[in-house]
Amino acid sequence: MSALTRHAAERAIVRLGDLRSDLRLTATRRAVAFAVGHPRGSYAVRVMRDATMHGVPWSESSNGTDVWAIIRDGEVRTMMYRRSSQPATPKALRVMFVEVEV
Numbered sequence: 001m002s003a004l005t006r007h008a009a010e011r012a013i014v015r016l017g018d019l020r021s022d023l024r025l026t027a028t029r030r031a032v033a034f035a036v037g038h039p040r041g042s043y044a045v046r047v048m049r050d051a052t053m054h055g056v057p058w059s060e061s062s063n064g065t066d067v068w069a070i071i072r073d074g075e076v077r078t079m080m081y082r083r084s085s086q087p088a089t090p091k092a093l094r095v096m097f098v099e100v101e102v
């Protein structure tokens with residue numbers, strides 16, 4: 001089992017494509033490190049905050065200033081932007097636990 005699924009790797013490239021490559025790599029590494037240390041359960045992890053708004057606000061595409069990773073059973077399943085105004089709750093993110101600082 002890889003800690004980063006193919007889907008998550010693709011999402012990091014597509015959804016986070018406008019983020020500087022070194023920051024995108026840092027966010028991905030943080031997500032993978034968290035996943036390796038949490039082999040059971042489902043987590044939403046904020047892996048980065050940026051001062052710049054990414055994407056088009058209130059559109060159907062990934063947008064916001066916060067980079068989040070969704071981790072299930074030790075695997076990063078997806079990565080995305082979210083606005084800081086959106087709720088960061090287990091229900092909103094469809095996980096059991098939320099970690100906002102990694």
